[in-house]
Every structure is written in C-alpha cells, then in structure tokens.
Amino acid sequence: MPAQRVLIVDDEPDIRELLDITLARMGLDTFSAATLGEARDMVAEVSPDLCLTDMKLPDGNGIQLVEFISREHAHIPVAMITAHGSVETAITALKAGAFDFISKPIELDTLRKLVANALQLGLAAEKPGRPVDQRLIGETPEIRGLRKQIDKLARSQAPVHIRGESGSGKEVVARLIHNHGPRSAGSFIAVNCGAIPPELMESELFGHMKGSFTGATGDKPGLFQAAAGGTLFLDEVADLPLSMQVKLLRAIQEKAIRPVGASEEQAIDVRILSATHKDLAAEVEAGRFRNDLYYRINVIDIHVPSLRERMADLPLLAPALLQRIAGEQGSRSMRLDDSAIEALCAYTFPGNVRELENILERSLALAEGDTITADNLQLTQSSASPRSPHARTRKSDREGSHSWSADEAYGNLEGYLEDIEREILSKALEDSRWNKTATAKLLGISFRSLRYRLKKLGLDE
16 A cells, blocks of 8 residues: 655744654655645645644634635645643634644654544544444434534544534444544443542543552553543543542643542543533533633534434334343344324433333333334323322223222322322422432432332333
C-alpha cells in the first residue's frame, strides 16, 4: 500500500520540520504549506489523508481552513494546533468540524496517538457496510436525522453531550458513535454518575494508589484508564457532585488525571461522551452544574427523540425488538398481531424504548403460541391521582373485566390490596422513568424490598 499523506500547515519552519521528521518516522509522506492559500491549493493537489494546521497563519487562521476542508473535502480529518491553555480556540475548532486538537508545546507521544486515530478513521471509512441503523430502528425524519448526526460525530474526537428522556436510547447512540469511529477497536466504558457514592467517585474515575486510604490494599486503575484508547461514556453527568466536576474539567482540558494518592499526573487518551435526561442549562442556572464544565462537555449537542416523538416508527421498532428479545431468550419466532400493534400505538410510553422492551419481554412470557395479542401486552395508563376504592381495578380489569365493588373488596381483601399496591408501584415507576433505584427512594423503601414487591405483583422486568 502507498504511504498515507499528511499535510502540515504552519508558518514556522522549525515546527514544520519537527512535524515532518516525526511523521516520516511513522512511515508517512508529508507535505507542507506556510499560508492559508497554499494549504487550500495543496489540499486539492495531493488529497491528504490528514491535515495538521496551526491556528495563526499569515493570511488567515486555521479555523478558516477547517471550515474549507469540512465543506469541500469532508472525508479529510483536520487537527488544530493551538496555544497552550487556549481552550476556547480548541472548542471553536471542534465546533467548526476539526477532528481533534493538540496544544503547544507539542508532545510527540500525544501527536503520534492523534495521527494514528485520525488515519484509522480514514481506513474505517473505506470498509464497506457500516450501517448506523442496525440498532437505531425507524424511518421517521427524527431518526433519519439522528443517523446522519451519528455518522458525522463518529468522525470527530469532540466531546458530545447527548440529551434525551430516560429510556430513549442515549447509551445506544453513544455506542454507535464509538463503534463507527476510529476508536472502535478500543473499549467503550459506560458509567452512571448518579449510581456511584460521592466519596468513591474520584477513586472510581481516576483510580487510586496502594495505601492512599483505608482499604486501598493495592493500586487500582480507574474508569479513565480502563477506557484508554477508547471512549468513556458519562451517563447522568448532571448528578456529579460539584467537587468532582472541578476535577473532571481539569482531566478533560489537560488530557491528564491524577489517581488518588499519586504524586504525578498520567496522560490519558480517551474520548468523552456524556448524557443526561435533565436540562443542563437549567442546572447551570440553578448553580448545580459548573458553567465551565458545561461549556467543555457540550461542544456538540445531540438530541435523542422520545418514543412519543416518533410513534410512526412503532410498527417497525416493536417487531424488531421482539425478535431480538426472543432470540436472546432462546425462544421461538414470535409476531405481534394487528391488535397488539394498535394497542402499542395508542399507548403514551412514559418510559420510552426501555419501557417498550419491558412490555415485550413480559408479553413474551405470557403469550401462548407464536402470536402476541393486545391482551398479552397488559397495557395500563395510570391516572395522575389515586382513584376511589370503588374504582380500583384488579388485574382482570385490564383483561376486560369489571371494577371492584365494595362486596368484592371485603370478600377478597388480599386481592383488593394487591391491586392498590400494583397501581401505586406502576405510578411510581412511571414518575421515576423506570429507574428502580429512584423508585425505591420515592416510595421510601429499600431496593431489595422493591424488587420483592415487583416480582410478587408481576411487575418485574
């Protein structure tokens, strides 16, 4: 194979020579330009596999070159060389379409990793059959637009913040961005920031050294180290304590971390993706989230639509999910009849795709034969306020029977109370967006007690 080509754009001869020597030792062909005009001509002439450009140029700036290449030669990744500590310039370059950035003075190991990632992106793009829609099912404009965004964002190293309701598929989107980018061979590490106790947060993310605190019997790498060369997905990032937000900001800006108890920082090579179901801008306004961290992780913003926003996808989505679930369980081939599809389309899905998966999994267990009907789905739309005892419904109500009468309630107290409990639990699950930890907290019971009650009442996943 011919050597891959890199275009170096800098008006300082010493910098061009340093980059030329370093890249030549990597087996790459290099070409140089000292001005914006020369760089534009060289891009068209040699069609490089990567462009490295300084910010300041005699006849313009690197952002203009990034915009030109993104517009005219979108397949060529561009990395920006910025002044040390120039975070605003780096973010502007990433927003303009730059693949990544590197700060002066240039660290050669960091440069080599950046170049390797960028060139890997080009090789990945040449491979046939890279569909983004294998797990993102649907043909609505919202999903088509989301696929295009994922494909574009996979070609960048910019931090991406993924917005969307709980259960809408934010982690699926994050995994697709990772899987279709140059880091796909590396690890994808997902962490729920709200599930880690605050006192353990720093150790979990950055690792710790032996003896750094009571119980630290050995060195332990953190999640940043586990994601080296890959992607770290920070789910529910709005739940990070303010003290931890400061340390995360430094890790992102300096591309380095300091394990608990360590005397020196360690360089990291990780792409950061984050997500939350909360309004981060509102969290900043309320003082619960740092503005500088918001600015840093929200370089590019992507919205995952709720299931209610794309209900037209249900006739495609539900059967596909059903086949996947049946396959995972080793079950027979299953289908949804027309009544089941109609019932699903009439439901509001407060828990989004995650709730749809739970419903299908439950119906699979209840179905007889290879067809799932509306009755198997057992869909209920819980009211916002408790109903009177005479209006309480038992399980058979959802199957077309009648309401509890006073005589029935007195004659079958256990069944009557179970239906009240079932309705309360269902409402709490919906209010907590199907997060069981949050549901237990809302009800004031232990997580273990919640699991027991859900299983007893047939509400477990």
